[in-house]
Amino acid sequence: MSLLTGVSDFFGLDIGTTAVRLVELRGGGPVKPLVRYGYVPIDIRLAVSDSKPDQQKTAQVLKDLLVQSKVTSRNVVVGIPSQRVFTTLVDIDKLEGDELDKSIKLQVDSIIPTQASESKIDWVVLGDSPKDQNKVEILLTSVPNEYVEGRLDMLESIGLNVIAFEPDNIALTRSLVAPDATLPQMVVDVGQNSTDIVITMNGAPRLTRSIPTGAGAVVKAAMQNLNIDEQQAHQFVYKFGLSQDRLEGQIYNAVISTVDIMEAELEKSIKFFANRYQTQIERIIVSGAASVMPDLPAYIANKTGLSVEIGNAWRNVSVGSAQQNDLMALSPYFGVAAGLAERNE
Ligand SMILES: Nc1ncnc2c1ncn2[C@@H]1O[C@H](COP(=O)(O)OP(=O)(O)OP(=O)(O)O)[C@@H](O)[C@H]1O
Numbered sequence: 209m210s211l212l213t214g215v216s217d218f219f220g221l222d223i224g225t226t227a228v229r230l231v232e233l234r235g236g237g238p239v240k241p242l243v244r245y246g247y248v249p250i251d252i253r254l255a256v257s258d259s260k261p262d263q264q265k266t267a268q269v270l271k272d273l274l275v276q277s278k279v280t281s282r283n284v285v286v287g288i289p290s291q292r293v294f295t296t297l298v299d300i301d302k303l304e305g306d307e308l309d310k311s312i313k314l315q316v317d318s319i320i321p322t323q324a325s326e327s328k329i330d331w332v333v334l335g336d337s338p339k340d341q342n343k344v345e346i347l348l349t350s351v352p353n354e355y356v357e358g359r360l361d362m363l364e365s366i367g368l369n370v371i372a373f374e375p376d377n378i379a380l381t382r383s384l385v386a387p388d389a390t391l392p393q394m395v396v397d398v399g400q401n402s403t404d405i406v407i408t409m410n411g412a413p414r415l416t417r418s419i420p421t422g423a424g425a426v427v428k429a430a431m432q433n434l435n436i437d438e439q440q441a442h443q444f445v446y447k448f449g450l451s452q453d454r455l456e457g458q459i460y461n462a463v464i465s466t467v468d469i470m471e472a473e474l475e476k477s478i479k480f481f482a483n484r485y486q487t488q489i490e491r492i493i494v495s496g497a498a499s500v501m502p503d504l505p506a507y508i509a510n511k512t513g514l515s516v517e518i519g520n521a522w523r524n525v526s527v528g529s530a531q532q533n534d535l536m537a538l539s540p541y542f543g544v545a546a547g548l549a550e551r552n553e
Pocket residue numbers: 223224225226227255289398399400401402422423424495496497540541
């Protein structure tokens with residue numbers, strides 16, 4: 209690792225549930241030219257397994273991705289799935305420099321769900337607490353060492369040099385949220401097994417949550433309630449979504465209670481945020497399956513009363529016109545990889 213200049217070439221890597229994806233950009237400006245991107249589908253079962261043979265299978269898929277996308281850099285910034293990260297906001301007594309760090313270290317065991325000695329812990333001071341003038345607000349994250357070390361071993365085994373790990377939801381805010389947004393923004397990414405929620409204010413995440421209901425649960429609800437196979441259910445869900453006038457609303461009726469589980473969590477987060485900061489969210493930016501299931505964005509807008517926008521993973525990336533169409537079609541699935549690649553290392 210270079211101390212003064214940073215790493216000039218690296219790529220962002222999203223090891224998702226349904227695919228592995230990478231993005232490489234050039235330069236350090238606010239809009240960076242795309243160098244390379246690529247994705248390879250992966251067996252859904254690998255994402256939840258930490259066993260050695262399964263890590264080796266993941267490594268093989270990653271090798272295929274590196275070859276296919278012709279990436280030459282070995283330096284990589286890797287996303288950590290939100291289900292593996294514990295993130296919380298804490299208010300802590302105002303103290304100067306070292307004293308604040310010491311105080312956080314002393315309290316950390318009572319804040320995080322795992323042993324501090326067995327976790328990688330990180331925090332940033334966001335500013336004064338909105339609740340108490342004598343305290344500062346801290347965003348604290350922790351990841352089990354075991355998970356990070358497993359990933360490191362796997363990535364090093366295929367010759368990669370990990371320069372950073374970053375939670376998926378932080379990467380998403382970098383790629384999808386306008387950096388100059390003055391009002392709070394909410395990002396909702398519906399993945400295969402989970403939905404990530406992040407609310408940002410003044411450029412920093414204030415609330416992050418991961419809900420264990422994702423696109424897979426919606427497809428499963430269609431399967432069970434309509435008595436159809438998975439492939440058919442997948443087709444119906446992505447073709448008709450929450451439209452009430454297609455197939456006489458059958459898909460809507462089959463999946464709506466599952467969608468409402470997700471939606472209720474969005475509303476809870478919106479209320480929590482409004483209550484803590486006494487301010488309203490300007491818009492919801494959707495990505496992942498939430499941006500491709502017909503009428504889902506409109507449903508969320510209707511329920512929450514907020515305007516809903518489809519996220520563009522390439523909003524900070526300049527793209528040649530020949531690639532434009534391909535990339536737009538992939539935008540729903542590339543928010544994490546693009547955000548990781550946009551870090552200024
Ligand atoms: N290129 C694609 N075309 C059609 N559907 C897709 C495509 N890529 C992903 N999907 C579907 O969209 C859903 C969400 O995809 P997404 O890429 O956000 O999930 P993921 O990143 O693999 O999952 P997670 O974030 O939970 O690890 C999945 O159910 C997946 O089957």
